[in-house]
Amino acid sequence: MKVLKIIPDRCTGCMRCDLACSYEQTGTFQPSKSVIRISSFEGHTSYAPYTCLQCDEAWCLTACPVEAIGISPVGAKVVADDICVGCKLCTIACPYGTMFYDIDTHKAVKCDLCGGKPACVEVCPTEAIVYEDAEQADWVGPFAAERTKAPAGPLAGVS
Amino acid sequence: MARHVIIGAGTAGWNAITTLRELDKGGSEIILVSEEAPYSRMVLPYYLAQSIGESHVYTASSSRLAELKVETRIGQRAEQIDSAAKKLVLEGGGEIEYDNLLIATGSSPLKAPVPGADGDNVHSFWTLSQAQTVTAGLRKEARVAVIGAGFISFTILNALVNRGAILTVVELESRILPRMVDETGATIVEKWLAERGVVVRTATKLSAIEDKNGAKLLKFENGPDLEADLVIMATGIRPNIEWTRSSGIEINSGILVDDHCRTNIPNIFAAGDIAEGPDIVTGRKAVHAIEPTAMLHGRIAAANMAGDDTAFAGSLLMNIVDVLDLEIASFGAWDDPEAEAFEAVQPDRPAFRKLLFRGGRVVGAVILGKTRDIWTTNDVGMLKGLVYTGVDLSDWKDHLRHNPFDVKRAFLAAGTAGQLLSKTVLGRPSVPAGEIAISS
Numbered sequence: 001m002k003v004l005k006i007i008p009d010r011c012t013g014c015m016r017c018d019l020a021c022s023y024e025q026t027g028t029f030q031p032s033k034s035v036i037r038i039s040s041f042e043g044h045t046s047y048a049p050y051t052c053l054q055c056d057e058a059w060c061l062t063a064c065p066v067e068a069i070g071i072s073p074v075g076a077k078v079v080a081d082d083i084c085v086g087c088k089l090c091t092i093a094c095p096y097g098t099m100f101y102d103i104d105t106h107k108a109v110k111c112d113l114c115g116g117k118p119a120c121v122e123v124c125p126t127e128a129i130v131y132e133d134a135e136q137a138d139w140v141g142p143f144a145a146e147r148t149k150a151p152a153g154p155l156a157g158v159s
Numbered sequence: 160m161a162r163h164v165i166i167g168a169g170t171a172g173w174n175a176i177t178t179l180r181e182l183d184k185g186g187s188e189i190i191l192v193s194e195e196a197p198y199s200r201m202v203l204p205y206y207l208a209q210s211i212g213e214s215h216v217y218t219a220s221s222s223r224l225a226e227l228k229v230e231t232r233i234g235q236r237a238e239q240i241d242s243a244a245k246k247l248v249l250e251g252g253g254e255i256e257y258d259n260l261l262i263a264t265g266s267s268p269l270k271a272p273v274p275g276a277d278g279d280n281v282h283s284f285w286t287l288s289q290a291q292t293v294t295a296g297l298r299k300e301a302r303v304a305v306i307g308a309g310f311i312s313f314t315i316l317n318a319l320v321n322r323g324a325i326l327t328v329v330e331l332e333s334r335i336l337p338r339m340v341d342e343t344g345a346t347i348v349e350k351w352l353a354e355r356g357v358v359v360r361t362a363t364k365l366s367a368i369e370d371k372n373g374a375k376l377l378k379f380e381n382g383p384d385l386e387a388d389l390v391i392m393a394t395g396i397r398p399n400i401e402w403t404r405s406s407g408i409e410i411n412s413g414i415l416v417d418d419h420c421r422t423n424i425p426n427i428f429a430a431g432d433i434a435e436g437p438d439i440v441t442g443r444k445a446v447h448a449i450e451p452t453a454m455l456h457g458r459i460a461a462a463n464m465a466g467d468d469t470a471f472a473g474s475l476l477m478n479i480v481d482v483l484d485l486e487i488a489s490f491g492a493w494d495d496p497e498a499e500a501f502e503a504v505q506p507d508r509p510a511f512r513k514l515l516f517r518g519g520r521v522v523g524a525v526i527l528g529k530t531r532d533i534w535t536t537n538d539v540g541m542l543k544g545l546v547y548t549g550v551d552l553s554d555w556k557d558h559l560r561h562n563p564f565d566v567k568r569a570f571l572a573a574g575t576a577g578q579l580l581s582k583t584v585l586g587r588p589s590v591p592a593g594e595i596a597i598s599s
Contacts (some may be wrong), residue, residue: 032533037537039567039568039571041568048571050567050571053576053580055579055580055583056583056587056588056589057583057584057585057586057587057588057589058589061589061591062174062454062458062584062589063450063451063454065170065199065201065202065218065450066199066202066215066218067218067591067592067593069591070591070593070594071589071591071594077589083215085202085205085210085211085215086205087201087202087204087205088479088481089201089450089451089479091479091539091540092451092477092478092479092488092490092539092540092543093451093540093543094540094543095540095541095543095544095547095548095575095579096540096541096544096576096579097537097538097539097540097541097542097543097544097567097570098540099540100537101530103484103530103531106210136580137577137580138574138576138577138580140571140576141571141572141573141574141575141576141577142574144568144571144572145572145573145574147572148554148555148568148572
């Protein structure tokens with residue numbers, strides 16, 4: 001299936017993905033409501049976006065006590081707002097940390113791949129996020145490790 | 160055709176049913192024996208809050224069960240197991256032969272053993288029928304006394320406050336949430352509640368509940384009397400194991416199960432609140448009477464009942480609850496006295512984080528902060544991922560010692576997501592329960 005492939009070396013930290021995502025998901029330009037989130041490394045000189053991998057055996061889906069999480073035609077795990085009660089079980093079940101809770105709607109929120117046209121991909125100026133057929137992978141891990149492992153002593157790379 | 164008999168229609172039993180059908184598509188016989196129709200206890204607080212109706216509470220209607228080819232014995236109780244003859248005996252005399260038996264009979268609420276505990280307007284909030292009674296009987300501005308300040312009690316505080324109740328929470332121990340957060344966390348929560356008009360009395364032992372002018376009068380061994388219109392007892396739960404005692408099944412606090420959810424007797428499995436299985440952090444057996452463990456056990460037991468050989472690494476103790484927009488969660492060995500504890504607290508915001516390390520591994524965590532405060536509540540799932548994988552954080556330990564709030568970069572750099580991709584439960588894609596294909 002098509003997944004959000006992240007190439008963190010290309011990320012400039014412009015946060016357009018955060019803004020586009022929050023606008024698509026909630027109608028507001030508010031990075032805190034985005035379900036793709038940028039992390040900074042090496043004193044804010046390098047950046048990487050991180051979001052739901054749409055894992056096959058989906059913790060959120062199996063954890064939901066009211067079956068509010070289904071699978072969309074493009075393979076995204078999606079929350080049905082009219083069924084979600086806001087119990088947050090999915091937020092502790094998802095070990096990737098990519099289930100969110102919207103305090104204004106009292107519902108769980110997650111990446112739904114924008115129905116197959118991910119806004120984050122459309123706005124990314126450097127193609128750091130692409131939407132293509134690929135196996136799920138830990139896109140950000142190796143990049144983050146390289147930028148934060150100090151050779152010795154305190155973590156020089158950590159801001 | 161194999162016959163699976165499942166006793167109990169809560170989270171463990173329901174997950175076992177859906178998993179069996181995911182795996183065998185209807186190619187086995189399933190008989191569900193349950194006192195109550197299948198519903199989710201987890202959502203009863205939202206029913207009490209009147210944000211959902213009663214129909215939202217049920218996990219499976221009778222037609223849904225029929226679609227899944229489940230034969231039901233709703234309203235019946237299991238009485239005894241004859242493991243030699245592989246028969247389940249029902250109260251009132253019926254018998255059901257089984258090839259595999261799953262015991263998922265859950266737990267029951269305990270009431271404080273005081274005079275008057277069984278009187279009018281003194282309720283537990285555990286079953287649907289208790290929830291119906293409390294929901295229907297709650298008047299605006301009713302004075303409500305909640306006995307017990309544990310997880311169960313805290314799951315209904317929002318609903319009670321939002322329905323306009325005037326609340327007093329009474330706890331026997333010296334702090335609230337004694338099995339979920341430490342002293343520092345409890346102090347923050349108590350202050351948060353006090354500022355919002357919820358009275359909390361800790362280290363207070365209830366001694367009797369009397370009737371006075373149509374209301375309840377609560378007497379304590381220490382402290383002044385309390386008048387209330389409604390008393391809710393949330394003083395713990397106990398696994399429903401008594402009926403299994405004559406069966407030869409090994410029992411400690413719960414029914415002992417291995418990493419396949421098997422009991423000591425062949426073809427008998429146990430899952431959920433009643434089961435005492437491996438804990439992923441300690442490796443020891445424990446009863447984790449929580450929804451995620453019931454789900455996990457139910458799925459593992461079902462896979463093995465279906466003939467797979469599926470082990471699990473252990474269940475992870477975890478709880479999350481918000482009270483009046485303060486988020487509280489803890490994971491794993493959050494109270495491990497031998498772990499190195501790194502913590503940071505901002506009492507006035509409030510925000511609190513505690514990470515417990517053994518060697519280079521996080522074995523437990525406590526997280527507490529405003530629900531609106533993204534910084535505090537963003538990392539809940541990642542903390543679970545760190546404890547669940549036991550990923551090596553040696554390179555990050557010094558940093559986290561001073562910055563226990565900066566979990567995300569440690570999570571990413573340790574390659575936790577990569578480990579998680581292979582550390583799944585059944586190793587097969589999830590199927591939404593509504594989309595399980597049944598062969599005709």
